[in-house]
Amino acid sequence: MPALNHPRPHTETLANGLRVTLRHAPDLKRCAGALRVAAGSHDVPLAWPGLAHFLEHLMFLGTERFAADRGLMAFVQRHGGQVNAQTCERTTDYFFELPTQAFAEGLERLADMLAHPRMDLDDQHREREVLHAEFIAWSQDAAAQQQLALLDGLSDAHPLRGFHAGNRDSLAVPQPEFQQALQDYYQRYYQTGQMTLSLVGPQSLDELRLLAEAFGNVIAKGEKVAQQAPTPLMAGADNRYQQTGEHRLDLLFALDALPDSSPEALDFLCHWLNCAKPGGLLAELRKQGRAENLKARSLYQFAGQALLHIEFTLPANAPATGIGEQLQDWLGFFARQDWRGLREEYAALRKRQQGVSSALQLARQDSEERETGLSEVGVTALKAILEIIGAVDNFTGPWQLPAPNPFLQSEAAAPNAGLIRGQTSAHRGLRTFAQDRSRSRRERSPMQFSQALPDNTAQGAVYLRWCLEAAPGASLQSRLEDNLQALREDAGQAGVDFSFGASGNQWLLKMTGLQAPMPSILEHALGLLTQPEAALSQLSPARPALMPIRQLLKVLPDHCLELTPESDNLAQLWASARWTGLASGFSTQTQTAMGLVLSRVPGTAETQQAPTPSIHAQHLWSTIETESSEHALLLFCPTATQELADEAAWRLLAHLCQTPFYQRLRVELQLGYAVFSALRQIHGQTGMLLGVQSPNVVAAELVQHIEQFLSALPALVQALDENAFIAQRQALADQFSSAALTTIQAAEMLWQGKLAGRPSDYLMQLPQAILLTDRAALLAAVERLIQADGGWRCLANTPAPGAPWQAIK
Template sequence: MPALNHPRLHTETLANGLRVTLRHAPDLKRCAAALRVAAGSHDVPLAWPGLAHFLEHLLFLGTERFPAEQGLMAYVQGHGGQVNARTSERTTDFFFELPPQAFRGGLERLSDMLAHPRMNPDDQRREREVLHAEFVAWSRDATAQQQFALFDGLSAAHPLRAFHAGNRYSLPVPQPEFQQALKGFYQQFYQTGQMTLSLAGPQSLDELKAMAQAFAVAITHGEKVPQTKPTLLMGSSDNSYQQAGERRLDLLFAFEALPDSSPEALAFLCHWLNTEKPGGLLAQLREHGLAENLKAAPLYHYAGQALLHIEFTRPARATQPDKIIRERLLDWLGFFASHQDWAELRDEYAALLQRQQQVSSALQLARRDSEQLEAGLSEQGVVALKAILKQIGAVDNFTGQWQLPTPNPFLRAETPASNAGLIRGQTSAHRGLRTFAQDRSRSRRERSPMQFSQALPDNTDEGAIYLRWRLEFAPHNRLQSNLENNLRMLREDARQAGVDFSFSASGNEWLLKMTGLQEPMPTVLEHALKELTNPDADFSQKEPASIALMPIRQLLKALPDLCLEHTVASDDLQQLWSSARWDGLATGLSAQTQAAMGFALSRIPGTADSQLTPPPSIRSQHLWSTFATESSEHALLLFCPTATHDIADEAAWRLLAHVCQTPFYQRLRVELQLGYAVFSGLRQLNGQTGLLFGVQSPSVAPLDLLEHIEQFLSELEGMIDRIDEATFIAQRQALADQFDNTALPNAQAAELLWQGKLAGHLSDYLKHLPQAILMIDREALLAAAQRLNRADGGWRCLASGPCSGTPWQVAK
């Protein structure tokens, strides 16, 4: 394994007052910018709730220099990046991530939209309706309302108790007083003294600084503006309160006059509160039937004030009173406080944060830098933690048999076995499990059930492993829930050590997926397989608890499962494993890591099978599935697969998606104002490439949403014809550049390789894909648009409403 190339962080204030943090991280393949404005919803005049959020939206509507179709959002999406913004109580954040060659263009657009917002009345009226749609969805969402209700125990005078969402009634655009307040808020806060720009990327610090200076040229100079300090959190001498609901107990602790390092102290405390390991608070609560889950998180922090929320999920038939939970919590906090400076816990916490930084994206690093968080618990943080525990009332006097959590085994590097190059325990069922050191033949690798791909370099810290089982029966939801529950603690240990893994079921298939640091992967894989095949696992009979998601997210979660064939469900674990056939892909792994995987690979249940089955085709069919979201909002997904698995078809579909993305958003969200959740793009599901269109609307029914999408697609050929040749060539090149190995993050590249394997492509798929994209000329793209509208590859609709009739048929 290569040694960690430590990123260099530099902080300074430019001559014009802009504070910048610059992170030189040479291993990053992308660059990111996070711009924090020290102004949020609590800084708005009381007469105009939602004004700060409204202004955030308006800034994305384009400028004279960069209209909306050339602005930051369209530019970032066109280069395969990601972009968003967020308005909080006292801050507003704008952030994006791009390939290095496109980064300057992104910064240029961010600077221009902040410095020269257009904000004309027509744009304001349209965007106010988008905010109103968000408000309607928020007001109907039980989870959002529950979150808002958590503040009911605070002082009525504190701004956390006020309404800040914004809607068409709180944002009277035509009124001169409102326009004056909007302009005044912008002029007061959107200037250099209120801003922090954080940049992260592989460029040198000098290059990053030059980009920061160029960004700052257009921004209005200004001094730091003192933000008004709020009143006390609590209206009485109490510093905590609780709320009880069905199977739920919320405890909230309010803090005043905390030291500056309290955010890092609260993060440290919440981390150890949330641990599920034996001897901890949650383990004991479960043992005594008091709670099933616990989640501790800070809800608010500003000017020495903080609000800590601890949510307990109660068993269905809990009999003991809520006060017992509070007593146990305070007892555990007393035990925790008794450890003085928490030396061992601080060491482990610093190690896991370092691991997380090692696998963080450029965007994650830039956003963390903008928040100015410490990488651990500093000495000042220890002082703040003691102040927090004192205000809670935790004293060094406890009665429970508590113990500190056992160290995370994956945070310590293990010495590989001397014979690690041998695959121990291999049987005829596992024939073909070879490392590249053992088998240099590409043809044999392509036919192996575990394919060790050399498509990605093996000299980096990161790698990926995919294991798929094709089953005779579909796993029962109850069984799947229990398997995921058994993996929960292991998954958290792995995440802390830099390995994200999931175990998911779709149709008659199981998928185990790992991405992140390759060093711990062999050990994590071995532990995961042991848990998954444990015949003594405790499988409860209760149905899994559903997680409340917005309707469009529920549809997105359900879509992959609908694209696979199903048989009857089984909850017999041994039966499922005995008939399972498996194959897999590992990429980015060094020879040492491949060799260390030998023992884990020998434990894979089922029969190794390198015979791929193509994804099921729905050619020329119109299939409709109805999904009950239990929401008053309407949602619809339209998935349009390619007619073949040929790489030329995929390239054409990718270019169609690239060309459609901004116009589709502009038409359905901005012009028609159908809803705030509007998107389109290319998706690969179980090896099947397709165009995906999605809309969620508070008022427009699914059949009408589909009609709008169909109308857009019917005009697609004309839209392609109107693209001038220079723009067409530039868009095609920008898309091809997204698959350049030097700019493609490892996890994203691994997912593409896995989807390519499922589609039957060879391991050089990623090399040929950008070449195939560059071969698509206008005529080929028009032909692809015709195939799309004829539904040559079929159309699959998943909606919150019933089927529309011919040509649609209900999916089985």
């Protein structure tokens, strides 16, 4: 197995004051940059709440050198990357990820937009309306308001109690005083002394340093500015308070005067508090029927302050009394333990997670500049935190330290060929009925081991799909997922992202990440999924509601399958199950180990590929109930045929639409802040997906705006000059080259290709098909899209508007 990336990046401060972290990660196929500005919403003048967030938005409106359609966001979208920004209490982050060959140009655009932001008043007025729409959604979101209410026990003088969201009233764009405050904030904080640039990629450290220096040369030079320290978190002598609500108890600890290493100490403490293994706090509370879940995290950290939040989800009619006392008892037990074993496991899991992190994840982690484990100074800080919290050493509970994560241990050697569990080399040559049956099942196994990805990397992917005679009921599915929760957590810590979900009458088990632990994880998962008692576990607690557009995205795959009756009979569902699978990137050793496990997969082989779902030329409208008053809509437009040429044309069309669609509906029409268009593959069906969430425009009108945009596509395609058309097409094809696709991205495409009946060399054929798509073929695809030859499927949280839409369940 290749060596994992070094846990610590190279760190230095350039001559102009810019602090940089550089991580050479040779196994990555992409690069990422994260720029942290040491200033946030708590650093703005009290008269102008939301100013920091407003400035963050203004940064993306284009510059004199790079207009919006050539700026960072549009550039990243054209190259299939990721880009975003976030304003927090004391920091503002800008981050993006791109293929290696495009990274330098992306970094150039980031530097230019930070150094020369557009401050045009008309742009400010339009962007203020976008922030106001966000504010309305935030003020109506129950989870966001619940989060805000958690701060009610803090001192009124602390900035956490202030209003910082920003809206039409607080952002007084026309006033000269506001404009002066905006300029003052920008000039004070957007300079090298206040910035940390984190770069991650396969380039050498010298190459990364040259990129960092070029970035720093564009940014205004400056000195580090001391951010004003806040007042104490609580006004009196108390440092804790609690809040109770329906099915929940929130305990909060306000911690002041903490040592420098307290962030890593709090991370360590929260990790073990959240552990659900036997002997821990959550396991004991579940046994007593007092709590169903526990989530510990730090809500805020700055200048030696931290707000530790521990949330307990309670069963119906269960009192909250006594939980705080048991927490204190567990903390007393924890404070008395020798943490060496826990520190070793914690460092191992952090290293594993780092080994499977994307370039963007690594860059964002590096910008935090935290230790990967718990250092010696972190141990000292943890002891201080426990003392402040009031952990005493006279604990009485039946506590014990958690059992080690079995998937973090060094992998055992692969079994000898021809032997089954319990045999040794002395048994070689002996055949048993069980062994014959196992071998026979592997020979006709519906699992396909793809050769499309290299087998000499540490990562791999496994997909297992079962088609059932009935859809699993929501209650059964929830209980099955709850039974897998502990396994999912152990797997994640060991570097494997594990999921098991249902769409209609299909189950999909998916694993991506480090391939070595996957056979063992799959074996454990199959045992849990086929145990009869799996259906008898406790009902899971209610989960927080998602924003409407996310709710629609979550259920879209369900609505792309035919409606089937539901069943909660686990045994009958498994008896009817037909399964198929795909594994990618596996070494010979992992494939051998996986073969033994696959012989135990429940169900029968799916001998015939199910046809890809099709709605032909229909206009189908599904209404989804959401709790929000905002209007949300998804429009999924599948390809007219399953031909690869059609997929290539649709991909190119989606590629060309991203920026104009966003520009038209979000910037020009200001319909809402959640606006996107993209290419999606769902159950093997390729299609264009367009989404909008609006606070005041109803779904029927949103559809009309989308139709108007689509009707203008022929003119948009015709307006592209030949050089721009060729460049856009090449940029899209490059996204699917072997040098650009990560193992996880390639595996997902191979799986969708398998469902669509694509050949084994799909990943080689697709970029070639894209390059063969000429303007005439693209215009033909536009016409098929407008005419809905492949059908249109709409999901919205309001009823269908009438013909040509057909309302369905």
